[in-house]
Amino acid sequence: MAERDGYVHGVFNWVDLCTGDTDRAKAFYGPLFGVTFTEPTEDNPYTVALKGERLVWGLMPQPEHLAGMPYFWETYISVDDIDATAARVAECGGTPLGPVMDVEDTGRLAVVADPTGAVVILWEPGEHHGAHLVDEHGTMCWHELVTSDVDAAMGFYSKLLGWTAVPFDEEGTVGIRVGDDFIGSATPGDGDVPPHWAVLFAVDDCDAVVESCERLGGQTVVPAMDLPPGRMAMLADDQGAMFWVITP
Structure with a gap:
């Protein structure tokens, strides 16, 4: 926990x-x-x-x-x-x-x-420092910047916040490191979606959550797939807000 x-x-x-x-x-x-x-x-x-x-x-x-x-x-x-x-x-x-x-x-x-x-x-x-629990079912676990220019974006955050960009793959995705910890990533977008920060939520069973999402009136935007970090899917709630879920 x-x-x-x-x-x-x-x-x-x-x-x-x-x-x-x-x-x-x-x-x-x-x-x-x-x-x-x-x-x-x-x-x-x-x-x-x-x-x-x-x-x-x-x-x-x-x-x-x-x-x-x-x-x-x-x-x-x-x-x-x-x-x-x-x-x-x-x-x-x-x-x-x-x-x-x-x-x-x-x-x-x-x-x-x-x-x-x-x-x-x-x-x-002030009194609120942030989430009291992360990396557990239904809580935030990762943040990914989808952007039109990874280098320009990471140059900004590095200057402003002291982030370090670490290459992740040959497609231009980089990991975001603060100190010794990786806290997120930045990846090139395909141009169809405006640059944005995507939120990933940890879940115990990705496939079960996808089924639950659809049963509750939401939609599957990107079907569940297996990637090095885990099994993940992109979903939309029943009012259209999009988010990712991942089972590490």
Whole structure:
């Protein structure tokens, strides 16, 4: 069981789902991933998925300014000093998409785009450091950047966050290393899909989860296949948000 009580600078620490109907999302992901949910309040519509009492990821109604866009999972990266890091985004080749914002006492965030257009959220922890549990069924386990220019994107993240790119294959995929740990990867996209961060969730049985997804109203986007990291499939929930599942 991979329990976490903190994240070092530059490491992925949280994911959440921007969706149209949060009750419908709970009805889909609850049985799919074996999670329960906190109850939103009138003042705060944000909902957190739980494994027991451990916070593992979040979901929220899609903001009004994103109305009409497909629903999506978004990725967070922990940083030690949000002001200093956000101030360097432009000089490193990225684009700030808004000011640094306080999220009550939970932390501070900045939304940024890398040079290829993939969006990620920088997070300075307050009371919320990130997922309490990873690499277990229904929790995040890997993050992959699908991009039009691996070198440009990795140049940005290396300058901003200190990442190291390690070649994985002859097709241009690289592993992302922080210190001695691999935390994700970046791979060339095929041009049909805009650059984005894909979220991978660990599951105990990839094929069973694919069947469950379809039974719950979701779809299989990429059928289950065996790759060196494990058996994996790309799925879409019943509102269209896409994600990967993998059984290592």
